[in-house]
Amino acid sequence: MSSLLSCFGCCGGSEETQNPPHTNSERQTTGSKVERQQKNATSTVTEKEATSGKERSVVASEKTHKAKVLIIYYTTYGHIKKLADRVKEGLEKSGNCDIELFQVPETLSQDVLKLLGAPPKPDDPVLTFEKHNKLAEADGFIFGFPTRFGAACAQMKAFFDSLGHLWQNGALNGKLASFFFSTGTQGGGQETTAWTAISQLAHLGLLYVPCGYTFGSEMFSFEEPHGGSPYGPGTYAGADGSRQPSPYEVQYAEHLGKYFATVIQRFH
Numbered sequence: 485m486s487s488l489l490s491c492f493g494c495c496g497g498s499e500e501t502q503n504p505p506h507t508n509s510e511r512q513t514t515g516s517k518v519e520r521q522q523k524n525a526t527s528t529v530t531e532k533e534a535t536s537g538k539e540r541s542v543v544a545s546e547k548t549h550k551a552k553v554l555i556i557y558y559t560t561y562g563h564i565k566k567l568a569d570r571v572k573e574g575l576e577k578s579g580n581c582d583i584e585l586f587q588v589p590e591t592l593s594q595d596v597l598k599l600l601g602a603p604p605k606p607d608d609p610v611l612t613f614e615k616h617n618k619l620a621e622a623d624g625f626i627f628g629f630p631t632r633f634g635a636a637c638a639q640m641k642a643f644f645d646s647l648g649h650l651w652q653n654g655a656l657n658g659k660l661a662s663f664f665f666s667t668g669t670q671g672g673g674q675e676t677t678a679w680t681a682i683s684q685l686a687h688l689g690l691l692y693v694p695c696g697y698t699f700g701s702e703m704f705s706f707e708e709p710h711g712g713s714p715y716g717p718g719t720y721a722g723a724d725g726s727r728q729p730s731p732y733e734v735q736y737a738e739h740l741g742k743y744f745a746t747v748i749q750r751f752h
C-alpha cells in the first residue's frame with residue numbers, strides 16, 4: 485500500500501531502474517521547488533531593499549522577468565479554440581507573460597470524429613509527452629475544455645492522467661491554473677464541468693485561480709443568455725453546435741487572460 489501511495493508506477497519504482505519510489509521529502513526538494521526557493525530568496529532581498537527605500541531600480545528590473553503561461557485546450561468544433569485565442573490576447577495585452585498555446589492529444593479515432601462531424605483540428609501544436617518539460621518550466625496554466633456528459637471531455641482528463649510523472653516529483657506544485665469551458669446547452673454542465681475539474685488541480689498541487697465576479701456587473705445580467713461564471717469564462721455551442729461565442733463570452737475570455745496575468749505577477 486505504501487508503495488502505491490508514493491508512486492503511480494510512472495517512475496519505474498524498482499531497484500533495477502535506479503528510480504525508487506519517491507518519498508515526500510524528496511518531492512519537496514525536486515526541480516521546480518528548488519527554483520521557487522531561489523525565486524523566494526530573491527524576493528525576500530527585494531522586499532528588504534524596497535522597505536529601506538533604496539535600490540528601487542533593482543526591484544523594477546527583477547519584476548521585468550516574464551511569467552511563463554501555457555494555454556492548453558481541447559476542441560472538437562472550434563468553440564473552445566475561439567475562446568483560447570481571446571484568452572491569449574488578454575495575456576498578451578498584459579505585456580508581462582510569455583505565452584504558448586497547445587492542444588492536448590486527440591483520443592478518438594478518425595472514424596468516431598467523422599461520425600461526430602468534427603472539422604479538421606486547429607494548427608496549434610499538440611502537447612505530447614516529449615514536450616512535458618514545458619509544463620515543469622511554466623509558472624501557470626489556463627486549461628480550456630468542452631463538456632462531455634456534464635464534466636470535462638475525456639481528452640483533457642487523459643492529458644491530466646498523463647502527468648503522473650510530474651505529480652510524482654512535485655514538478656507542478658504551487659503553480660497557478662484557471663479554466664474556460666463550453667457546453668451545448670444551459671444547464672448542460674457549465675458549472676459542473678469546472679467544478680469537477682478542480683480535483684485535477686488539487687492533486688497536481690496547482691493553485692486554482694477563479695475569476696470570481698471580476699468581469700463586472702454584466703455577470704449579473706439576464707438580458708441575454710451567456711456562458712461563464714465565477715469559475716471562469718464559458719460559451720454555449722447550442723444543441724447542434726451552430727451557436728458561436730457571443731461578444732460577452734469572448735470578452736470574458738480576454739478578461740481571464742488579463743486577470744490571470746495580474747494574479748500571476750503577485751506570485752511570480
Ligand SMILES: Cc1cc2nc3c(=O)[nH]c(=O)nc-3n(C[C@H](O)[C@H](O)[C@H](O)COP(=O)(O)O)c2cc1C
Pocket residue numbers: 558559560561562563564565600630631632633634635666667668669670671672673721725
Ligand atoms: C459525446 C458528447 C457529449 C456531450 N455532452 C454534453 C453535456 O453533457 N452537456 C452539454 O451541454 N453539452 C454536451 N455536449 C456538447 C459539447 O459540450 C459541445 O459540442 C462543445 O461544448 C462545443 O465545444 P467545441 O466546439 O470546442 O468542441 C456533448 C457533446 C458530445 C459530442
